[in-house]
Amino acid sequence: MLTVIGEALVDEVLSDTAPKRSHPGGSPLNVAVGVARLGRPVQFVGRYGTDDYGKLIEGHLRENSVLTPLPPDDLPTSVATAVLDPAGGARYTFDLQWRLPSLAAALPRLLDGTTMLHTGSIAAMLRPGADAVLRAVERARPSATITYDPNCRPSIITDVSYAREQAEKFVALADVVKASDEDLAWLYPQERPQDAARRWLSLGPALVAVTSGSKGAWAVAAAGEAHASVPPVTVVDTVGAGDSFMSALLVSLMDLELDGGARRPELARISAADLGAVLDFAARAAAITVSRAGANPPSRAELS
Template sequence: MAEPTPADVDLLVIGECVADIVRTPGLPDRPHPGGSPANVAYGLARLGRRTALLTQLGEDLYGELIRAHLEAAGVTVLTDGQDVPTPTAIVTLDPTGSASYEFAIDWTLAPTPTPRTRHVHLGSLASVQEPGAAVARRLLREARAAGATVSYDPNVRPGLVGERAAAVAAVEHCVVLSDLVKASDEDLAFLYPGVPVRDSAARWLTLGPAVVIVTRGGDGAFALTADGEVRTDAPRTTVVDTVGAGDSFMSALLATLDTPRPSLDALTTALRTAAAAAAITVSRAGANPPTAAELAAPDGGPHG
């Protein structure tokens, strides 16, 4: 039997980059590299994982800013070759640090060769906004056929997903293709209004994933598997802003789990690690996930 072909990267992330222009009343605008999938790729690289990001970037100042940011962490940036404007988002922070978003984004991903990898992660608008979403889902199917595992985070943006029924159909298509799914309680409340969040997560588990994880902000997170349920609290921290918290959680989760079907003990450890990463991120401005050294520090590392 031939030896398996080694992976070019540990993880491939597929999805949009966005220039987050952070707007706080009384202060100058602050541009930050962002976009949920880009944040996940950045967080994975900071945690020492060989990571590639398949995305779209314009040949403009924001595109240069984002590319430099990702490559500085060690992310291999791949694009589909289309020269499209780099997406932007106006991020407005309220007095508590909570963020709201106003987007200018198109997702027109073209069919593109991808590196060999053991795991593919898809997230956010890239999974629901056409025509690029259909290409992204095709890449997931090809990755599974080649033996890779798949994770998914819908990271729903209600103002951009269009009609709810179509968004639900697109999200559930990705859930079916995934081994692990992470969503926030707000995501599930939007997709299935009036349905208890845990009930929605339990139904997703019947669609195919081995693990469904729900984050609940300051109330922690829980995970469902066929073997049972585990929970973790959110560490106490001082919140500067919530930008990138869920993405940091996702990065640490993927960096910690080595199997798509973890034991409940392993899943509990991963949830705690991911919650610690999110806590570090919200304690400082922007989507600034921890390094491996910060996450391993007894006190969670420097939060400034």
């Protein structure tokens, strides 16, 4: 079982060429849906309200066979407004609430059977919820593979020094880290992304993967480096591309039976060949997602 802890929200997508679209989103939620579509059991631990947007999120998770062990609360459901540029790139603004008051009490049953725990994005940065997420990761680590994607949002977390410190806390606990080259450039403006990724690797993860948009993706591990190119595709928009990459990366590692705390030594010894295959699978998932509107990750059949 894979457990995802993080924010759920509704994306309102605006562009000059189409009417406004509203659909469920949030990086961790998108990862959970992507994992489910690739055929792995997954539960989503996050918050959303009892309002209409919350019902939209709850229905989306249910339709995609994502388990939802925490009920909705009385706060408004969070909203992200994505403004698309002519090339399909998205610029976000947010109106959100992030707190998980019931997480600590629910953790024992939530982690029962969890072999991989994923978090990141706003959930691991914005307090008070971020503190609860960090405690959950610390508790899960002995028995579960920990995965992390900073997915930085400078419009929400404006203090880069705080963001860097917070990211490094999670990197040091993680087995698998994925970031974009834009994340690394914001967090470490004086370093090349390659140097920042290698320094993160030295903090403890088994692998650090970096996405570079149309330039593809690359990763570093103890065995060396691997690269994956992006299949040719017509881009509709880039919403959810990194999340599809993340979910496919996780599923590919699970397919290799490298999930679970007991498999940590084997994951640390992942070969360059297996690392390349994992990256290629993830890059193909992201390419399918950018070929259609919104955060719409592929199924296992589409990737096959």
